Amino acid sequence: MNKIKQVREKIENEYIDYLRYTKSFFQDTHGSMTVENHSRHNIDPEYQKYIIEYVSKNKEFWSGKKALDIGCGCGRNVANLLSAADFKRVDGCDISLSNVEYSKKYVNNPNSNFWETDGYTLNPAKNNEYDYIMSHIVFQHIANHSIRYSLLSDVYRILNDEGTAIIHYLDLGGSVPYYEDYSNCEALLNCTVEDESYLIKDFEEIGFKNVEVFTGTDPICTKKSYYVRGKK
Numbered sequence: 001m002n003k004i005k006q007v008r009e010k011i012e013n014e015y016i017d018y019l020r021y022t023k024s025f026f027q028d029t030h031g032s033m034t035v036e037n038h039s040r041h042n043i044d045p046e047y048q049k050y051i052i053e054y055v056s057k058n059k060e061f062w063s064g065k066k067a068l069d070i071g072c073g074c075g076r077n078v079a080n081l082l083s084a085a086d087f088k089r090v091d092g093c094d095i096s097l098s099n100v101e102y103s104k105k106y107v108n109n110p111n112s113n114f115w116e117t118d119g120y121t122l123n124p125a126k127n128n129e130y131d132y133i134m135s136h137i138v139f140q141h142i143a144n145h146s147i148r149y150s151l152l153s154d155v156y157r158i159l160n161d162e163g164t165a166i167i168h169y170l171d172l173g174g175s176v177p178y179y180e181d182y183s184n185c186e187a188l189l190n191c192t193v194e195d196e197s198y199l200i201k202d203f204e205e206i207g208f209k210n211v212e213v214f215t216g217t218d219p220i221c222t223k224k225s226y227y228v229r230g231k232k
Contacts, residue, residue: 003205004150004153007146007150011120011147011150014181015120015144015181015183018182018183018184018185019118019119019147020185021185021188022095022119022188023095023096023119026095026099027097030102033096033099033102034074034102035074035075035076035106037074038074038076038137039076041220044218044220046218046227047136047168050166050168050214050227051077051134051136051166051227052084055084056085059084059086062084062086062087062131063085066088066090066091066129066131067130067132067133068090068091068092068122068129068134068158069081069091069093069135069136070093070135070151070155070167071093071136071137072092072093072099072114074099074102074103075102075103075104075106075107077134078090078092078103078112081132081134089112089113090109090111090112091112091113091130092112092113093114093115093116093117093122093125094114094116095116095117095119096116097116100116120147121150121154122151122154122157122158123154125158126158127157128158128159128160128161129158129159129160130158130159131160131163131164132163132165133158133159133166134165134167134168135167135168137168138168139151139169139191140169140171140172140175140192142191143176143180143189143190144180144181144182144191145191146181148191149206155167159232162231163232164229165229165230165232166227166230167228168225168226168227169225170190170221170223170226171194171224172190174189175189175190176189176190176191176192177191178191178193178194178198179198196213196226199213203228204230207232208230208231208232209232210231211228212228212229212230213227213229214226214227214229
């Protein structure tokens with residue numbers, strides 16, 4: 001049995017209640033994830049450099065290609081990517097249905113697709129669908145390593161050959177160690193990375209190549225940040 005199958009069986013046997021609780025939490029706190037709140041992260045020079053300018057500095061390359069934002073929240077990243085290059089399509093997905101509906105209205109682009117995820121896969125996205133997949137201020141809120149690993153494996157599945165993924169992490173307070181499978185249904189905690197080699201190990205084990213980690217300091221929370229980039 002391959003590792004991702006084992007990981008997903010573990011999630012389905014042990015962490016479904018935690019996923020339901022997580023989904024309910026972000027559904028209930030949707031009101032705080034407005035464009036006005038999330039757009040303040042646009043001033044982060046690391047976000048601009050590693051996620052947006054990575055595209056905008058080579059617009060011709062991305063013309064006609066497809067991108068996905070995981071944990072799309074209010075839709076700001078989808079809107080930013082649509083402005084950065086002439087993508088054929090930029091989609092978004094989120095664990096909260098309210099966030100998905102908000103994003104649809106905010107982005108208001110007939111070519112963009114949005115959907116609610118189950119929290120541990122990116123279904124129903126197809127294999128080899130996207131050329132660029134990103135996520136910002138999301139993965140640090142998933143304090144269960146098995147769930148993060150499952151999501152990252154699905155990023156690899158739906159990425160085109162030679163496609164690029166970049167996933168952002170933060171070391172926040174109220175955190176559990178990177179490899180812990182936290183599943184308390186009474187309080188959500190964050191994960192902490194601390195050692196970038198953990199990120200590289202997961203990415204490479206899943207199959208990503210040319211894995212790079214760019215570290216810095218988030219200007220909003222002043223905590224250490226990590227931008228992990230890899231290709232399929």
